[in-house]
Amino acid sequence: EIVLTQSPGTLSLSPGERATLSCRASQSVSSTYLAWYQQKPGQAPRLLIFAASSRATGIPDRFSGSGSGTDFTLTISRLEPEDFAVYYCQQYGSSYTFGPGTKLEIK
C-alpha cells in the first residue's frame, strides 16, 4: 500500500499570503492518479486538483498543483478567507489512499 505523508500538519498564514502544501508518497505515483481535496468543517471533501495539476471544474486559478513521482505540491497563490480548511492529497495504487491532511489556519 502506498502511504502518503503531508506536511506541514498545520500551516498558519494570513489572507493574501501564499500557501505551499506538500504531499510525499512512499512509492512513485502516476501523476494521473494524484488528486487534492479541500474539506471545511461539517462538509464533504471538494475536489480541487486531479491528475496532479489539472483544476477541477469551478476551482479558482489561485489553486495550482505540481509534482511527479513521489513529491507533489498544492499551491494557493493568494489566500482568501474561504481557503482556510483542511487539505488532503489522494493517490491510487492498488487501492485509494489519502494523506493525513494539512490544516490551513488563519494566523
Add this chain to the structure above:
Amino acid sequence: QLQLQESGPGLAKPSETLSLTCTVSGAPISSSSYFWGWIRQPPGKGLEWIGSIYYNGTSYYNPPLKSRVTISVDTSKNQLSLQLGSVTAADTAVYYCARDRGFTMVRGGYFYYMDVWGKGTTVTVSS
C-alpha cells in the same frame, strides 16, 4: 446537476451489519463511464476509501475492509448501497458516497479521483 444523497440508520449495534444507501439524482447511474464509491471519515480523522462499483456490478474494495464489505447497485432506483458486517466502534464515522473517475480508461489513460460527493451520513456503532 448531479447530486448524491446518503441515507440509512444513524446507529448500529456492535457485531451487526451496517446498511447505507446512496441515491443519485441528475443523471442515470448507468449513463456514463464512472464508478461510484464509498468513503468514510471517523470523527476527527482522515478519509478512508471503502470501495467502488460500476453500474454492471464490477467492484473494487479496500483490502483491509474487503472481507466485511458488500457494495451493490440498483440501476432501476439509481442507487448504490453499502453493507458493512461485524461492525465495531472503530466503524463509527461519517460515510460518504462519491462519483469515482477511476478504473475506466478516459482519453487513452486512467485518472483516479472523486469529483462529486454526497453530504455524508453519520453512523455511530454503539450498544
